[in-house]
Amino acid sequence: MDVTKEVVVMVTGSHLRPENMKECERTWIPKLRELGFNVLLSMGNLGVDNFGEITANDFKNYFSFPKEDIIEFRTFDSKQGLYDKSIKLPAMWVLNETNYKYYFRIDSDSFVHPHRFKKMLEENIRDYPDVDYMGCCHPNFGYNPHKLHRQFICRPMHFAAGCGYMVSRNAMKIALEKMKILQKIEFEADDWVLGRAMWENRVPVLHDSRIYFESKYKKIVDDYHNIGIPDISDPKSHLAIQHYMDGHMEETMKKLKL
Numbered sequence: 001m002d003v004t005k006e007v008v009v010m011v012t013g014s015h016l017r018p019e020n021m022k023e024c025e026r027t028w029i030p031k032l033r034e035l036g037f038n039v040l041l042s043m044g045n046l047g048v049d050n051f052g053e054i055t056a057n058d059f060k061n062y063f064s065f066p067k068e069d070i071i072e073f074r075t076f077d078s079k080q081g082l083y084d085k086s087i088k089l090p091a092m093w094v095l096n097e098t099n100y101k102y103y104f105r106i107d108s109d110s111f112v113h114p115h116r117f118k119k120m121l122e123e124n125i126r127d128y129p130d131v132d133y134m135g136c137c138h139p140n141f142g143y144n145p146h147k148l149h150r151q152f153i154c155r156p157m158h159f160a161a162g163c164g165y166m167v168s169r170n171a172m173k174i175a176l177e178k179m180k181i182l183q184k185i186e187f188e189a190d191d192w193v194l195g196r197a198m199w200e201n202r203v204p205v206l207h208d209s210r211i212y213f214e215s216k217y218k219k220i221v222d223d224y225h226n227i228g229i230p231d232i233s234d235p236k237s238h239l240a241i242q243h244y245m246d247g248h249m250e251e252t253m254k255k256l257k258l
Helices: 018-026 028-034 056-060 079-097 114-127 169-178 184-188 190-200 249-256
Strands: 007-012 038-043 063-067 070-073 102-107 133-138 150-153 159-168 205-208
Touching: 007 079, 018 028, 018 249, 028 038, 028 114, 038 079, 070 079, 079 102, 079 159, 079 169, 079 184, 079 190, 114 205, 133 190, 159 169, 159 190, 159 205, 169 190
Parallel strands: 007 038, 007 102, 038 070, 133 205
Antiparallel strands: 063 070, 102 159, 133 159, 150 205
């Protein structure tokens, strides 16, 4: 099994805040590409100002490639476009235009350890060949984040955090049919909208502690074990993806000697 041929990776970014994307491109994205992954930058369109300006023909032409490694979706480039450019339109593109079995969405302020990332995918797809939905479950269960932990979870209000999640073709089909926006703020919360469609349709998330939604640079949950936040730059760490790393990716690369 060659996971690099089965998984397409998209890093959600913005023309309005290009520094995050540039930092990813200077650090871990080239390393993932060296391993064979197709890594695309998923952007909105600065020409989209409001929904009223989008025509039926625009929806037929919902994506373009201004550059080989940038896919630009016809939606807001701001936070209002997160739902579209993170899950809805990428899922349409993967299903309609490619043969990839999985789509992996990564936030542009997440750092990825390329070798641990590849190993995580290989192990999970091998051990759980029917996995449809994978990520770091939020809310936090209080597991020790320093230890590798995998568990299927299907509960209301629990979903894979947007720092990095993966969906199969089956999950993407369910998502496109069942996802719904109930409040305007949900256009900025793709992980929540996707997660709701998953738990309502009995699709469990495979929680993998190698993906973590906080770092020492931004703490968001209680330290249940009083042992601190794991750091992806630790050579002994198992973390494959860590969130809130913008501004610290190059120093992380140096610590890891990547």
